[in-house]
Amino acid sequence: MATQARRLPFPTLAGRLPDYIVPAIGVLLVVLLAVWLGVNLIKEPAEFYRLFLIGLTNGAIYGLVALGYSLVYGILELINFAHGDVFMLGGMLVATMVSSFGLAGDSGLFLWSMILLMLVIVMAFCAVLNTTIELVAYRRLRHAPRLAPLITAIGMSFILQNVALVWKGARPTSVDSILPKGEVFTIGGVAYTWDKLIVLLFTVPVLVALLLLVQRTRQGKAMRATAQDRDASAMMGINVNRTISFTFFIAGGLAGAAGLLYALYITNIRYDEGFRLGLIAFTAAVVGGIGNLPGAVLGGLVIAMIESFNNGLSWATPGSDWTQSIIFGLLIIILVFRPEGLLGERTPEGG
């Protein structure tokens, strides 16, 4: 007992089992998953493609929100609960703009320029809002015990929800469907429509731009340095407060972009949607490896695919009753066997 304790000062589940068990379980799960997907693909290929496209689109939206969680966590090690609600308020703002600009039924260049205009407005709005939240609720607590900013974050989340409740009421706000629904191409008899493609066309460049920003620019270097060691970077002449503000600004902009896509694609948004989506996105960030940017998007895709396939496939599928249990069961499995998330042992500041 004593020798074992010395060898394994922190015995984990994985640590107590023979070496081959963990990979074996992992391989078994992957094989089962592959068999399940394969059989469904062969039985009903059209449905499979349809669900894959649905999952891809929802996953891109989850990923965009998850990026914001990951960025902020990476730099402050703070789970910004209010992030989901910033996203929700962005969506509400878009809903308001769509109806007040009277965009229903428009098309062509005018529609696209209006969508771009809305994107700029909503990103600016959410970026400023998120920076303000940092300034008001988190900055002064930077040296407080870690639980304190966590609680203020939950508090901010409720405040934003109540703002939305007063603004839009508890009923879901319906957004006019303005994205074109024509098909881009067809695979296996299933049409891939423009509204789905647009979501991807936003997410991929945003992810690339964000990676370039964090890895290649001076500002990104400052962010990584701040994440690694705040005091040392201050000594090196980095303005820590401004760097953190900048991070919140970027995260807010991402939330705004996600809010726009969500409002236009899902066409329905509720005052408590942010909390729900925030939970999914946070899970996505943890699944992908929190602090890791491509991981956040990958995690979002994984969760959306599970949701979509589990709700929609018909062969040996648990069905929608079990979707949440499966998603969070997966989270537990991943955290137990691979605590650093899917995309490996990178440090939070690794980008």
Add this chain to the structure above:
Amino acid sequence: MILRKRGLLGFLILLVAVLGLAAAGCGGDDDGGGDGGGGGAVEALPSASCGPIRKGSDDPDALIASDLPLQGANRALTTEMADAIEYILDSHDWKAGDTVLGYQSCDDSTAQAGSWDSAKCSSNARAYANNDSMVGLIGTFNSGCAKLEIPILNRESLAMVSPANTYPGLTEGGPGTESGEPDVYYPTGKRNYSRVVWNDQFQGAANAQFAQEIGMKKVFVLNDSETYGLGIANLFVQYAKKLGIQILANQKWDKKASSYESLAARIRSSGADGVFLGGIVCNNGGKLIKDIKAGAPNVQLLGPDGWTPISATIEGAGAAANDMYITQPGVPVDQLTGAGKEFVDGFTERFGKAPNPYTAYAAQAAEVLLAAIEKGGTDRAAVSSALFETDVQDGIVGSFQIDENGDTTLGKVSVYQVKNGEETFTKTVTPELEFVEGG
């Protein structure tokens, strides 16, 4: 290492926060509320939940109250129901026999939930039970709320007449109920609860019959996993199977999901020709209908009275609601005769609009309670037992009795269809009692 520990800690805290967050529905306008304004001899119910005492020219000796969700999607309907109760009291000169009555309209909902709230239901029930002036309650609207209120009122033998609870287990065991029901709600063993609307066994049977009539062969059933929604879905499944309709699935829709596209894909690939939606419109019903119709445009939607007022369904789902069938209790208000027609005409004249079907039931519930108070006076136990002697001839919703379980013997179910964004009456279905009871 530090990273992983904090991730886990954060996740645990997140879970706690999720568990602590109250469920939310739809709706939203503020309640007009009112001050607690008091009569002379009677003690008013707390103004936190209840409006001022409404009364006639004489000071009341006793109080009755209604318990309805006055905020949220059903607000227009529930305030109309409260008006109908006042209208009935007015037409009786605020008297039941020798007892002069006052009336308070109480709210069991919160703005956040946009529908009934369990904490509010419980605290309201305690307020009614502890108020010595109270002789009877008209309510509740939601079956889940009734589950909480009946036992509290039962301990004080306070009579309760619901115009809208349709969950069967409140009054009897059998199809669509849980074990131990209904006795768990009556700790004293003596009944105090009755309803003027049929229970969902009738509605489930009527929906199954109607599904067969319109030629549904393979039905995909969805439920919102609440007391009412799961109950009616299970009942529909049970009766539909007896009629030889194939049930492809009975699974839940997650009211907090952001989209139901993948669920719609499954419905489409299952080859269903119809979808039965056991649940309420408040649980993201508008988005659900939109997504089902987008993903599986050829299925016929059928829903129980959880999708009423039908205007709320139309508002939530827009054009996707077209062609959907929705059932409601009783017959359409414009087909009522006798006392029913008098009520509809009088109500329309006074309030400037025709009442909803449920408003007629609220008026009927008020009549039943007044008749019981006439027999029992201000003795709570006597009023409660008088409820079970109810025998209404040509009442507002028709002729019926209240049986020993507290259920009405009136089993008419009306089917409406949404056409071009308007609700239109299709037909009335009256399932045979043998079919219903045979479950």
